[in-house]
Amino acid sequence: MENFVSIPENLKPKNKKFGAGPSSIRKTALAKVAASDLPGTSHRQAPVKNLVGSLRDGLKELFTLPDGYEVVLGNGGATTFWAVAASSLIRERSAHAVFGSFGEKFAETVSGAPHLKEPYLELGGVSARAQGRETSSEIAFLRGDQEGIDAYCYPAHETSTGALSPVKRIEGGLNLVDATSIAGGITVDISQTDVYYFSGQKCFAAEGGLWVALASPAAQERANEIKTTPGAGRWIPPILDFSVALKNSVKNQTLNTPAIATLLLWEDQVQWMLAEGGLPAMEKRTRASSAVLYDWAHSRADVSPYISAPKEQSPVVVTIDFHDIDADQVIAQLRANGIVDIDPYRALGRNQIRVACFPNVEVADTQALTACLDYVIDRL
Numbered sequence: 510m511e512n513f514v515s516i517p518e519n520l521k522p523k524n525k526k527f528g529a530g531p532s533s534i535r536k537t538a539l540a541k542v543a544a545s546d547l548p549g550t551s552h553r554q555a556p557v558k559n560l561v562g563s564l565r566d567g568l569k570e571l572f573t574l575p576d577g578y579e580v581v582l583g584n585g586g587a588t589t590f591w592a593v594a595a596s597s598l599i600r601e602r603s604a605h606a607v608f609g610s611f612g613e614k615f616a617e618t619v620s621g622a623p624h625l626k627e628p629y630l631e632l633g634g635v636s637a638r639a640q641g642r643e644t645s646s647e648i649a650f651l652r653g654d655q656e657g658i659d660a661y662c663y664p665a666h667e668t669s670t671g672a673l674s675p676v677k678r679i680e681g682g683l684n685l686v687d688a689t690s691i692a693g694g695i696t697v698d699i700s701q702t703d704v705y706y707f708s709g710q711k712c713f714a715a716e717g718g719l720w721v722a723l724a725s726p727a728a729q730e731r732a733n734e735i736k737t738t739p740g741a742g743r744w745i746p747p748i749l750d751f752s753v754a755l756k757n758s759v760k761n762q763t764l765n766t767p768a769i770a771t772l773l774l775w776e777d778q779v780q781w782m783l784a785e786g787g788l789p790a791m792e793k794r795t796r797a798s799s800a801v802l803y804d805w806a807h808s809r810a811d812v813s814p815y816i817s818a819p820k821e822q823s824p825v826v827v828t829i830d831f832h833d834i835d836a837d838q839v840i841a842q843l844r845a846n847g848i849v850d851i852d853p854y855r856a857l858g859r860n861q862i863r864v865a866c867f868p869n870v871e872v873a874d875t876q877a878l879t880a881c882l883d884y885v886i887d888r889l
C-alpha cells in the first residue's frame with residue numbers, strides 16, 4: 510500500500526480482531542472443536558442432544574431464568590427470528606422502537622407480513638434524523654398500553670451505532686427484545702422481557718446461523734394460541750413457527766439440522782463465562798475495555814465518541830467519529846498491519862471507527878489498539 514505506516518510489533522495487540530460479529534473466538538474453544546468427535550455425527554443422537562442440553566442449561570444459569578421461561582433455539586440467526594416473530598408471536602399489530610439499521614430491518618419484516626396491520630414505529634437517534642427530525646437521544650422509547658398493540662419490540666443494543674437501551678418492561682403486550690449483540694456482555698433482568706433473543710457470533714463467540722430466544726410463559730402461550738386459533742388468517746411454515754421450535758428445544762434439538770461446530774463453540778463460551786463469574790464478570794470486562802476507548806476518544810481533539818450521552822454508550826460496540834482525519838485511511842493502515850475489522854457500519858455513512866469490546870477482548874488489547882491508532886494517526 511502507498512505510504513504504509515509500519516506499526517512496531519511491541520505496540521500491537523496480541524489479539525488483533527475487533528469485529529462486531531463474527532467476533533474473536535478463544536483459541537481454546539477452537540481447539541475443543543478440532544478435538545471433538547461430535548462434528549459429523551447425528552444431531553438426533555444422545556451426544557449432540559446432550560450438547561444442546563448443556564448449552565440450554567448453561568444459558569438458563571447464566572441469565573438466571575425466572576420460573577417457566579424456556580431457552581428456545583432454531584436455525585437462521587436473529588434475522589430469521591424476526592420472521593418467526595412476524596409469523597407466530599405478533600397477533601395483530603406491533604410497536605417498534607427504531608433507532609438504527611437493525612431495528613429498521615425488524616420493522617420492515619413485520620411491515621411486509623400480509624396478515625399483520627402496519628406496525629407502529631417510534632423513531633429515535635439516526636432513524637429520526639433520517640426523517641428530518643431533531644433529537645438529542647440516540648434511542649427511542651415506546652409508550653405502553655397502546656390500543657390495538659399486542660407486541661412491543663425494541664433493540665436492547667443497536668449494533669450499527671453502538672446505542673444502548675434500558676431493558677424495562679412495557680406494559681400491555683409481549684416484550685420482544687433484540688439482544689443480538691449485547692446478550693452475554695451485560696447484566697439483565699430477564700423478567701422484564703418476554704423474549705430476549707440473540708445470535709451466537711457476538712458476545713458468545715460462536716459462528717453465525719443459530720438464534721436463541723429466552724421465552725416467557727406468555728410468549729410460549731402466544732405462539733400456541735396463534736397456531737391453534739381458527740381463522741388466525743396466516744400460513745406458518747414450520748421453520749417460522751415458534752411453537753414448533755419450542756417443542757423441539759425442550760427435547761434438546763432443533764427442527765432441522767444445526768451446525769454442530771457452532772453449538773460446540775457456543776456451549777464452551779457459556780461454560781467459560783460461568784467459570785469467570787457469569788454476567789457481572791462479563792460486564793466488568795466489557796466496561797473496562799470500552800472505557801479505554803471512550804477515554805481515548807476524549808483524550809484527542811480530533812476524535813470524539815459518536816454516542817455522547819454516557820448512559821446510551823454501549824459497553825460492547827464503541828463508535829468513534831474522526832474529525833479532519835480520514836477514518837478509511839486509518840482503518841486500511843491498521844488492516845495492513847494485521848489489526849482488523851474496526852470499520853464502521855457502512856449504512857451509517859460516517860467518518861468513524863467501530864470497535865467491538867465483547868467479553869473475549871482483553872483490556873490490554875484495547876489499550877494496545879489505542880496506542881496503534883495514535884501511532885498511525887500521528888504519522889499520516
Ligand SMILES: Cc1ncc(COP(=O)(O)O)c(C=O)c1O
Nearest residue numbers: 586587588589611668689690708
Ligand atoms: C442488533 C442485531 N439484530 C439482528 C442481527 C442479525 O443477526 P444475524 O446476522 O445473526 O441474523 C444483528 C447482526 O449483526 C444485530 O446486530
